Amino acid sequence: MAVHAPVCDFGWKAPDFALPDTEGKIWTLDQVSGPKGTLIMFICNHCPYVLAVLDRLQAEAEALMAQGIGVAAICANDAATYPEDSFEKMAEMARARAFKFPYLHDESQSVAKAYDAICTPDFFGFNADYELQYRGRLDASGRNPAPPDAKRELYDAMLIIAQTGQGPREQVAAMGCSIKWKD
Template identity: 40%
Template sequence: MSLALSNMMELGTKAPDFTLLNTITGEHVSLSALKSDKATVVVFICNHCPFVHHINPKLVEVANNYQAKGVQFIAISSNDVDNYPQDAPEYMTQVAKKEGYPFPYLYDETQEVAKAYQAECTPDFFVFDSNMECAYRGRFDETRPEMGQPSGKDLSNALDALLAGNTVNTEQKPSMGCNIKWKQ
Protein backbone atom coordinates (compact mmCIF):
# COMPACT_ATOMS: atom_id res chain seq x y z
CA MET A 1 0.00 0.00 0.00
CA SER A 2 1.32 3.40 -0.96
CA LEU A 3 -0.28 6.26 0.98
CA ALA A 4 -1.49 9.22 -1.06
CA LEU A 5 -3.45 12.42 -0.50
CA SER A 6 -6.02 13.85 -2.89
CA ASN A 7 -4.95 16.59 -5.28
CA MET A 8 -7.89 18.83 -4.35
CA MET A 9 -9.47 19.82 -7.67
CA GLU A 10 -10.10 23.56 -7.86
CA LEU A 11 -13.50 24.49 -6.45
CA GLY A 12 -15.90 25.59 -9.19
CA THR A 13 -14.41 23.18 -11.76
CA LYS A 14 -17.06 21.70 -14.03
CA ALA A 15 -17.41 17.93 -13.62
CA PRO A 16 -15.71 16.13 -16.51
CA ASP A 17 -18.30 14.00 -18.30
CA PHE A 18 -17.75 10.30 -18.85
CA THR A 19 -19.38 7.10 -20.01
CA LEU A 20 -18.24 3.98 -18.14
CA LEU A 21 -19.26 0.38 -17.52
CA ASN A 22 -21.55 -0.06 -14.54
CA THR A 23 -20.23 -3.34 -13.14
CA ILE A 24 -23.51 -3.96 -11.29
CA THR A 25 -25.80 -3.83 -14.34
CA GLY A 26 -23.32 -4.54 -17.15
CA GLU A 27 -24.49 -1.39 -18.98
CA HIS A 28 -22.52 1.69 -19.94
CA VAL A 29 -23.77 4.84 -18.22
CA SER A 30 -22.81 8.50 -18.48
CA LEU A 31 -22.42 11.16 -15.85
CA SER A 32 -24.97 13.29 -17.70
CA ALA A 33 -27.55 10.48 -17.36
CA LEU A 34 -26.76 9.78 -13.70
CA LYS A 35 -26.29 13.28 -12.26
CA SER A 36 -28.71 14.86 -9.83
CA ASP A 37 -30.19 18.33 -10.08
CA LYS A 38 -29.38 18.77 -6.35
CA ALA A 39 -25.89 17.34 -5.80
CA THR A 40 -23.76 14.58 -7.27
CA VAL A 41 -21.04 12.72 -5.39
CA VAL A 42 -18.30 11.05 -7.44
CA VAL A 43 -16.03 8.86 -5.33
CA PHE A 44 -13.01 6.92 -6.51
CA ILE A 45 -12.71 3.63 -4.63
CA CYS A 46 -11.40 0.12 -5.24
CA ASN A 47 -11.95 -3.37 -3.90
CA HIS A 48 -8.74 -3.97 -1.99
CA CYS A 49 -7.87 -0.69 -0.23
CA PRO A 50 -8.03 -0.84 3.58
CA PHE A 51 -9.09 2.83 3.66
CA VAL A 52 -12.13 1.96 1.52
CA HIS A 53 -12.84 -1.14 3.64
CA HIS A 54 -12.78 1.10 6.71
CA ILE A 55 -15.53 3.42 5.42
CA ASN A 56 -17.63 1.01 3.31
CA PRO A 57 -20.45 0.35 5.83
CA LYS A 58 -20.76 4.04 6.73
CA LEU A 59 -20.48 5.08 3.07
CA VAL A 60 -23.45 2.85 2.26
CA GLU A 61 -25.41 4.37 5.16
CA VAL A 62 -24.55 7.95 4.14
CA ALA A 63 -25.36 7.25 0.49
CA ASN A 64 -28.73 5.72 1.37
CA ASN A 65 -29.55 8.71 3.56
CA TYR A 66 -28.64 11.36 0.99
CA GLN A 67 -29.93 9.53 -2.06
CA ALA A 68 -33.35 9.61 -0.34
CA LYS A 69 -32.93 13.42 -0.42
CA GLY A 70 -32.13 13.49 -4.15
CA VAL A 71 -28.32 13.33 -4.07
CA GLN A 72 -26.72 10.97 -6.60
CA PHE A 73 -23.69 8.88 -5.58
CA ILE A 74 -21.40 7.36 -8.21
CA ALA A 75 -18.40 5.15 -7.36
CA ILE A 76 -15.55 4.59 -9.82
CA SER A 77 -12.59 2.22 -9.74
CA SER A 78 -9.66 3.19 -11.96
CA ASN A 79 -6.99 0.75 -10.78
CA ASP A 80 -4.75 -1.19 -13.14
CA VAL A 81 -6.35 -4.65 -13.10
CA ASP A 82 -3.39 -6.31 -14.82
CA ASN A 83 -1.29 -5.73 -11.71
CA TYR A 84 -4.21 -5.65 -9.25
CA PRO A 85 -6.59 -8.35 -10.55
CA GLN A 86 -8.71 -8.19 -7.38
CA ASP A 87 -9.99 -4.84 -8.69
CA ALA A 88 -11.27 -6.29 -11.98
CA PRO A 89 -14.90 -5.64 -12.98
CA GLU A 90 -16.16 -9.13 -12.08
CA TYR A 91 -14.85 -8.63 -8.52
CA MET A 92 -16.26 -5.10 -8.43
CA THR A 93 -19.69 -6.64 -9.05
CA GLN A 94 -19.17 -9.07 -6.16
CA VAL A 95 -18.00 -6.33 -3.78
CA ALA A 96 -20.91 -4.05 -4.72
CA LYS A 97 -23.41 -6.80 -3.96
CA LYS A 98 -21.65 -7.90 -0.74
CA GLU A 99 -21.42 -4.34 0.58
CA GLY A 100 -24.92 -3.43 -0.62
CA TYR A 101 -23.81 -0.44 -2.67
CA PRO A 102 -26.92 1.63 -3.43
CA PHE A 103 -25.05 3.45 -6.20
CA PRO A 104 -23.45 2.51 -9.53
CA TYR A 105 -19.92 1.10 -9.31
CA LEU A 106 -18.19 2.05 -12.55
CA TYR A 107 -15.00 0.76 -14.13
CA ASP A 108 -12.55 3.29 -15.61
CA GLU A 109 -10.49 0.92 -17.75
CA THR A 110 -8.45 3.61 -19.53
CA GLN A 111 -7.92 5.64 -16.33
CA GLU A 112 -8.87 8.76 -18.32
CA VAL A 113 -11.69 9.62 -15.92
CA ALA A 114 -9.43 9.45 -12.86
CA LYS A 115 -6.95 11.71 -14.64
CA ALA A 116 -9.70 14.15 -15.67
CA TYR A 117 -10.82 14.39 -12.03
CA GLN A 118 -7.23 14.56 -10.77
CA ALA A 119 -8.09 11.64 -8.50
CA GLU A 120 -5.08 10.39 -6.62
CA CYS A 121 -6.22 8.00 -3.90
CA THR A 122 -8.96 5.67 -2.76
CA PRO A 123 -11.25 6.90 -1.43
CA ASP A 124 -11.25 10.32 -3.11
CA PHE A 125 -14.52 12.31 -2.92
CA PHE A 126 -15.82 15.00 -5.29
CA VAL A 127 -19.17 16.75 -4.74
CA PHE A 128 -20.76 18.74 -7.52
CA ASP A 129 -23.62 21.19 -7.09
CA SER A 130 -26.74 21.52 -9.24
CA ASN A 131 -24.63 23.21 -11.96
CA MET A 132 -22.15 20.30 -11.83
CA GLU A 133 -19.46 22.60 -10.43
CA CYS A 134 -17.12 21.25 -7.75
CA ALA A 135 -18.32 22.39 -4.34
CA TYR A 136 -16.34 19.91 -2.24
CA ARG A 137 -13.37 17.62 -2.72
CA GLY A 138 -11.50 15.69 -0.12
CA ARG A 139 -12.12 13.35 2.73
CA PHE A 140 -15.09 11.37 4.04
CA ASP A 141 -14.06 12.24 7.60
CA GLU A 142 -10.93 12.35 9.77
CA THR A 143 -10.77 8.62 10.59
CA ARG A 144 -8.45 6.01 9.15
CA PRO A 145 -8.18 2.24 9.55
CA GLU A 146 -7.49 1.36 13.18
CA MET A 147 -8.07 5.03 14.12
CA GLY A 148 -11.70 5.70 14.98
CA GLN A 149 -15.11 4.81 13.65
CA PRO A 150 -16.10 6.53 10.40
CA SER A 151 -18.86 9.13 10.57
CA GLY A 152 -18.78 10.66 7.11
CA LYS A 153 -19.11 14.08 8.72
CA ASP A 154 -16.96 16.06 6.27
CA LEU A 155 -18.89 14.75 3.28
CA SER A 156 -22.22 15.06 5.10
CA ASN A 157 -21.53 18.67 6.10
CA ALA A 158 -20.88 19.56 2.46
CA LEU A 159 -24.06 17.81 1.30
CA ASP A 160 -26.14 19.41 4.07
CA ALA A 161 -24.92 22.86 2.99
CA LEU A 162 -25.79 22.23 -0.67
CA LEU A 163 -29.22 20.82 0.16
CA ALA A 164 -29.95 23.88 2.33
CA GLY A 165 -28.95 26.19 -0.53
CA ASN A 166 -25.83 27.39 1.29
CA THR A 167 -22.23 27.67 0.19
CA VAL A 168 -20.03 24.78 1.25
CA ASN A 169 -17.25 25.74 3.65
CA THR A 170 -14.12 26.15 1.52
CA GLU A 171 -11.83 24.92 4.30
CA GLN A 172 -11.61 21.32 3.13
CA LYS A 173 -9.15 18.57 4.02
CA PRO A 174 -7.67 16.19 1.45
CA SER A 175 -8.65 12.57 1.45
CA MET A 176 -6.02 10.02 2.41
CA GLY A 177 -5.78 6.45 1.19
CA CYS A 178 -4.09 4.04 -1.14
CA ASN A 179 -2.75 5.60 -4.31
CA ILE A 180 -4.61 4.82 -7.52
CA LYS A 181 -2.75 1.99 -9.19
CA TRP A 182 -1.72 3.61 -12.48
CA LYS A 183 -0.89 1.59 -15.57
CA GLN A 184 2.76 1.65 -16.55
Protein backbone atom coordinates in the same frame (compact mmCIF):
# COMPACT_ATOMS: atom_id res chain seq x y z
CA MET B 1 1.74 4.33 0.41
CA ALA B 2 -0.78 6.87 1.67
CA VAL B 3 -1.32 10.00 -0.41
CA HIS B 4 -3.48 13.07 0.08
CA ALA B 5 -5.87 14.47 -2.49
CA PRO B 6 -5.44 18.16 -3.36
CA VAL B 7 -7.68 20.82 -1.86
CA CYS B 8 -10.95 21.75 -3.52
CA ASP B 9 -10.75 23.77 -6.73
CA PHE B 10 -14.08 25.53 -6.20
CA GLY B 11 -16.14 25.87 -9.37
CA TRP B 12 -14.13 23.35 -11.43
CA LYS B 13 -16.58 21.66 -13.81
CA ALA B 14 -17.18 17.90 -13.66
CA PRO B 15 -16.01 16.12 -16.81
CA ASP B 16 -18.62 13.94 -18.46
CA PHE B 17 -18.09 10.20 -18.77
CA ALA B 18 -19.69 7.04 -20.12
CA LEU B 19 -18.71 4.04 -17.99
CA PRO B 20 -20.19 0.58 -17.44
CA ASP B 21 -21.52 -0.46 -14.07
CA THR B 22 -21.06 -3.94 -12.66
CA GLU B 23 -24.13 -5.16 -14.56
CA GLY B 24 -22.87 -3.76 -17.88
CA LYS B 25 -25.18 -0.71 -18.07
CA ILE B 26 -23.44 2.43 -19.35
CA TRP B 27 -23.81 5.50 -17.13
CA THR B 28 -23.06 9.14 -17.94
CA LEU B 29 -22.59 12.04 -15.56
CA ASP B 30 -26.12 13.27 -16.30
CA GLN B 31 -27.55 9.85 -15.47
CA VAL B 32 -25.87 9.62 -12.07
CA SER B 33 -26.49 13.24 -11.09
CA GLY B 34 -29.16 14.29 -8.65
CA PRO B 35 -31.33 17.41 -8.69
CA LYS B 36 -29.43 18.87 -5.72
CA GLY B 37 -25.88 17.75 -6.53
CA THR B 38 -23.63 14.84 -7.37
CA LEU B 39 -21.02 12.87 -5.47
CA ILE B 40 -18.39 10.99 -7.47
CA MET B 41 -16.27 8.63 -5.34
CA PHE B 42 -13.11 6.93 -6.57
CA ILE B 43 -12.84 3.68 -4.63
CA CYS B 44 -11.60 0.16 -5.19
CA ASN B 45 -12.01 -3.30 -3.72
CA HIS B 46 -8.60 -3.87 -2.13
CA CYS B 47 -7.54 -0.57 -0.53
CA PRO B 48 -7.37 -0.77 3.28
CA TYR B 49 -8.53 2.88 3.52
CA VAL B 50 -11.66 2.09 1.49
CA LEU B 51 -12.34 -1.17 3.30
CA ALA B 52 -12.02 0.55 6.69
CA VAL B 53 -14.76 3.07 5.84
CA LEU B 54 -16.89 1.11 3.38
CA ASP B 55 -19.81 0.55 5.76
CA ARG B 56 -19.96 4.26 6.63
CA LEU B 57 -19.29 5.34 3.05
CA GLN B 58 -22.16 3.19 1.80
CA ALA B 59 -24.54 4.45 4.52
CA GLU B 60 -23.61 8.10 3.86
CA ALA B 61 -24.02 7.66 0.10
CA GLU B 62 -27.47 6.15 0.53
CA ALA B 63 -28.47 8.92 2.97
CA LEU B 64 -27.32 11.53 0.45
CA MET B 65 -29.27 9.86 -2.33
CA ALA B 66 -32.39 10.19 -0.16
CA GLN B 67 -31.67 13.95 -0.06
CA GLY B 68 -31.62 14.34 -3.86
CA ILE B 69 -27.88 13.96 -4.38
CA GLY B 70 -26.75 11.57 -7.10
CA VAL B 71 -23.94 9.19 -6.22
CA ALA B 72 -21.60 6.98 -8.21
CA ALA B 73 -18.44 5.09 -7.31
CA ILE B 74 -15.67 4.54 -9.85
CA CYS B 75 -12.84 2.01 -9.78
CA ALA B 76 -9.94 2.94 -12.05
CA ASN B 77 -7.17 0.74 -10.67
CA ASP B 78 -5.06 -1.43 -12.95
CA ALA B 79 -6.69 -4.85 -12.52
CA ALA B 80 -3.78 -6.64 -14.21
CA THR B 81 -1.56 -5.64 -11.30
CA TYR B 82 -4.34 -5.63 -8.67
CA PRO B 83 -6.72 -8.53 -9.53
CA GLU B 84 -8.96 -7.73 -6.55
CA ASP B 85 -9.98 -4.61 -8.47
CA SER B 86 -11.07 -6.50 -11.59
CA PHE B 87 -14.48 -5.95 -13.12
CA GLU B 88 -15.58 -9.38 -11.90
CA LYS B 89 -14.50 -8.64 -8.32
CA MET B 90 -16.19 -5.24 -8.49
CA ALA B 91 -19.43 -6.98 -9.50
CA GLU B 92 -19.07 -9.44 -6.61
CA MET B 93 -18.61 -6.58 -4.12
CA ALA B 94 -21.52 -4.55 -5.51
CA ARG B 95 -23.85 -7.56 -5.26
CA ALA B 96 -22.61 -8.73 -1.84
CA ARG B 97 -22.98 -5.25 -0.36
CA ALA B 98 -26.18 -4.41 -2.31
CA PHE B 99 -24.86 -1.04 -3.48
CA LYS B 100 -27.74 1.29 -4.29
CA PHE B 101 -25.45 3.51 -6.38
CA PRO B 102 -23.68 2.46 -9.59
CA TYR B 103 -20.15 1.07 -9.19
CA LEU B 104 -18.47 2.04 -12.45
CA HIS B 105 -15.42 0.56 -14.15
CA ASP B 106 -12.89 2.98 -15.64
CA GLU B 107 -10.73 0.40 -17.39
CA SER B 108 -8.94 2.96 -19.58
CA GLN B 109 -8.34 5.21 -16.54
CA SER B 110 -9.33 8.20 -18.70
CA VAL B 111 -12.06 9.34 -16.30
CA ALA B 112 -9.74 9.13 -13.27
CA LYS B 113 -7.22 11.22 -15.20
CA ALA B 114 -9.88 13.75 -16.27
CA TYR B 115 -10.92 14.15 -12.63
CA ASP B 116 -7.31 14.19 -11.45
CA ALA B 117 -8.19 11.44 -8.96
CA ILE B 118 -5.26 10.78 -6.67
CA CYS B 119 -6.27 8.16 -4.13
CA THR B 120 -8.88 5.72 -2.93
CA PRO B 121 -11.09 6.97 -1.53
CA ASP B 122 -11.19 10.32 -3.32
CA PHE B 123 -14.45 12.31 -3.13
CA PHE B 124 -15.71 14.92 -5.59
CA GLY B 125 -18.82 16.78 -4.43
CA PHE B 126 -20.56 18.88 -7.08
CA ASN B 127 -23.48 21.26 -6.89
CA ALA B 128 -26.46 21.02 -9.26
CA ASP B 129 -24.47 22.95 -11.90
CA TYR B 130 -21.63 20.37 -11.81
CA GLU B 131 -19.30 22.83 -10.07
CA LEU B 132 -16.88 21.26 -7.60
CA GLN B 133 -17.65 22.30 -4.04
CA TYR B 134 -16.10 19.49 -1.95
CA ARG B 135 -12.84 17.56 -2.24
CA GLY B 136 -12.47 16.45 1.35
CA ARG B 137 -12.57 13.29 3.38
CA LEU B 138 -15.42 11.13 4.63
CA ASP B 139 -14.53 11.85 8.24
CA ALA B 140 -11.53 11.92 10.57
CA SER B 141 -11.19 8.15 10.91
CA GLY B 142 -8.82 7.36 8.03
CA ARG B 143 -8.06 3.63 8.28
CA ASN B 144 -9.29 3.40 11.85
CA PRO B 145 -12.74 2.81 13.33
CA ALA B 146 -14.60 6.08 13.57
CA PRO B 147 -15.04 7.45 17.07
CA PRO B 148 -18.70 7.64 18.13
CA ASP B 149 -18.62 11.43 17.90
CA ALA B 150 -16.93 11.62 14.49
CA LYS B 151 -18.18 14.60 12.48
CA ARG B 152 -19.87 13.51 9.24
CA GLU B 153 -17.70 15.76 7.08
CA LEU B 154 -18.68 14.48 3.63
CA TYR B 155 -22.36 14.12 4.49
CA ASP B 156 -22.60 17.55 6.12
CA ALA B 157 -20.73 19.22 3.25
CA MET B 158 -22.98 17.64 0.64
CA LEU B 159 -26.12 18.76 2.51
CA ILE B 160 -24.78 22.33 2.57
CA ILE B 161 -24.08 22.07 -1.17
CA ALA B 162 -27.60 20.73 -1.78
CA GLN B 163 -29.12 23.63 0.16
CA THR B 164 -26.90 26.52 -0.96
CA GLY B 165 -24.94 25.41 -4.03
CA GLN B 166 -21.73 26.25 -2.15
CA GLY B 167 -19.40 23.94 -0.23
CA PRO B 168 -17.70 24.66 3.07
CA ARG B 169 -14.53 26.72 2.62
CA GLU B 170 -12.61 24.69 5.20
CA GLN B 171 -12.06 21.09 4.12
CA VAL B 172 -9.62 18.39 5.14
CA ALA B 173 -8.18 16.51 2.16
CA ALA B 174 -8.98 12.85 1.66
CA MET B 175 -6.20 10.36 2.27
CA GLY B 176 -5.82 6.86 0.93
CA CYS B 177 -3.88 4.51 -1.29
CA SER B 178 -2.69 5.95 -4.59
CA ILE B 179 -4.61 5.13 -7.75
CA LYS B 180 -2.89 2.12 -9.34
CA TRP B 181 -2.00 3.48 -12.77
CA LYS B 182 -1.18 1.31 -15.75
CA ASP B 183 2.38 1.48 -17.05
